[in-house]
Amino acid sequence: QVQLQESGPGLVKPSETLSLMCTVSGDSITSYFWTWIRQPPGKGLEWIGYIYFTGSTNYNPSLKSRVTMSADTSKNQFSLKLSSVTAADTAVYYCARAATYSTTWPLDYWGQGTLVTVSS
Amino acid sequence: SSELTQDPAVSVALGQTVRITCQGDSLRIYYASWYQQKPGQAPILVIYGKNNRPSGIPDRFSASSSGNTASLAITGAQAADEADYYCQSRDSTTNHLIFGGGTKLTVL
Numbered sequence: 001q002v003q004l005q006e007s008g009p010g011l012v013k014p015s016e017t018l019s020l021m022c023t024v025s026g027d028s029i030t031s032y033f034w035t036w037i038r039q040p041p042g043k044g045l046e047w048i049g050y051i052y053f054t055g056s057t058n059y060n061p062s063l064k065s066r067v068t069m070s071a072d073t074s075k076n077q078f079s080l081k082l083s084s085v086t087a088a089d090t091a092v093y094y095c096a097r098a099a100t101y102s103t104t105w106p107l108d109y110w111g112q113g114t115l116v117t118v119s120s
Numbered sequence: 121s122s123e124l125t126q127d128p129a130v131s132v133a134l135g136q137t138v139r140i141t142c143q144g145d146s147l148r149i150y151y152a153s154w155y156q157q158k159p160g161q162a163p164i165l166v167i168y169g170k171n172n173r174p175s176g177i178p179d180r181f182s183a184s185s186s187g188n189t190a191s192l193a194i195t196g197a198q199a200a201d202e203a204d205y206y207c208q209s210r211d212s213t214t215n216h217l218i219f220g221g222g223t224k225l226t227v228l
Contacts, residue, residue: 035217037219044206044219044220044221044222045155045163045206045208045219045222046219047216047217047218047219050217058214058215058216060216061216094162094163098217099168102153102168102169102172103150103151103169104150104151104152104153104168104169104208104209104210105153105210105217106153106165106168106169106208107153107155107163107165107208107217108165108168108174110162110163110164111162112162113162
């Protein structure tokens with residue numbers, strides 16, 4: 001059974017960098033694309049970006065200037081950094097697997113999500 | 121355009137059939153994936169591809185597609201189906217993933 005678990009600080013100060021880690025078990029991150037999604041309180045889902053284990057990335061254009069993703073195959077983890085955060089970045093952050101066995105790349109496994117609040 | 125449009129809210133009587141729609145140019149090329157999200161929980165995948173259900177998803181969930189519109193049907197809606205539903209696709213040019221704004225389903 002594939003499981004994903006997000007970890008990282010729940011509170012980040014404005015203008016600082018949000019850093020989250022996603023630990024994957026039950027699958028190797030050398031397969032598929034690994035994705036970050038966020039959901040502001042009471043709002044819909046927003047795709048942040050995805051990474052392949054080679055380091056190849058693709059980011060949401062609205063966040064691209066502030067986003068960095070990386071992958072560590074030795075630990076089977078991938079990470080998200082979002083710089084210069086503001087209150088608008090307050091959201092539940094999810095990591096998920098993008099299943100390339102289907103042309104639609106469905107997100108078939110998700111972490112439970114972690115709430116990150118941006119506040120001084 | 122790389123947007124997906126959903127009706128904000130839909131309601132259905134218990135045991136009846138409901139269709140939730142999603143419109144967008146990317147759907148002319150790719151099928152939509154559909155997710156169910158209940159309050160305080162992560163989304164779960166209920167349909168992907170032409171009409172594929174992951175293991176454990178009841179067969180009362182089905183999908184169809186025509187032109188730029190994808191539809192998720194729930195046949196014989198149950199109280200447990202009350203949730204937010206999101207469609208998702210990807211842009212064929214950029215490979216960006218796209219989510220619809222979500223539809224809140226109420227089972228009456």
